[in-house]
Amino acid sequence: MLLDTFEDIGDRTHRDFERLLQRVVWLMPNAVFIITGRSRLQWVDPGLQGQLDFTGPDSWPGLAADSLPPPSAASPAADGRQILIGDFSAEDCDDYLARRLSRDGQPLIPPAIRQVITGRSHGLPLYLALAVMRYLEIRRSGRAPEPGDFDHDFGALIARTLSDLTPDERHVLRSVALLDAFDLDLAARAAGMTHQAPVMRLIERPFVREDSFSLWPYHCTLKAPSRD
Structure with missing residues (x-):
């Protein structure tokens, strides 16, 4: 079950809907939940006791920051059921950009542009998605995209970040x-x-x-x- 744009369910003040979803996740250990969003999941914070039903590292040991495995690690963290994914590594970013747009099995975005996008993204998936849209927009205009076209932050990324x-x-x-x-x-x-x-x-x-x-x-x- 994919819960995308998780930040849209509340403003970290009114957590009634988040509390309901958390209970669903807790009561369904036989299901895989993938929760993504622009904000970090706070369930491991013991200070949220009373706002949410299950909080702290005892309830969510795999979501603690010190449980995040290095990018090359293949083994799951903590009890094997909760895995903190974190941001994309540089290799993840390049792999995503290479696979996201391709022609005849070859990456459409050149390595030089992928390198600039990866460096500017700081591992944020939203930045990568916006960069791909920008790349297609430039191509549709009849001009070949260049690395300098991506050496900046996206206004949409900043606007969405500030809205949270x-x-x-x-x-x-x-x-x-x-x-x-x-x-x-x-x-x-x-x-x-x-x-x-x-x-x-x-x-x-x-x-x-x-x-x-x-x-x-x-x-x-x-x-x-x-x-x-």
Whole structure:
């Protein structure tokens, strides 16, 4: 059972429908559910007790961040029934682009363009889908697509991403998009906030990456547009 665009079922405040779907997943262990969306699934967060019926790593051990296997691993995580997929690796991105459009069994998108798209996508499937649509649009115009046509973010991706955020999260995002990297305190100060709750919610989003060994552990893959 495929549950796509899972972010559309709620706004992380009103979770009644999400609670119903979660119960269906829990009560049907003999079925395979593939849940995809622009936002990370939060069921492993114990802080959601009371909002959802089954929360925390005891209920969803395979969805914990530290259970994510390396891209080359073939074995499932945790108890073998719950697998956190995460974003596409560079190899996954290139394979998708090569298979998505083909002619006579050969990839239609040249390697140079696939490399640019892969680098800009940060592993986000939505970016890859938009890039494919852009490639076809350019071809229909009678011009051969070039790598430079894809060396930018898509407005549709940013618009859909922002639509998933609360007003406070959007305000924090506008602030941290100007920074190369940040931590919770710096992001809150840059946004002029006295509390870190919106920042903590924002760093759960897939466009915010974490490097726990850096002085400033978080960086945003969505950057403010240039004014040049």
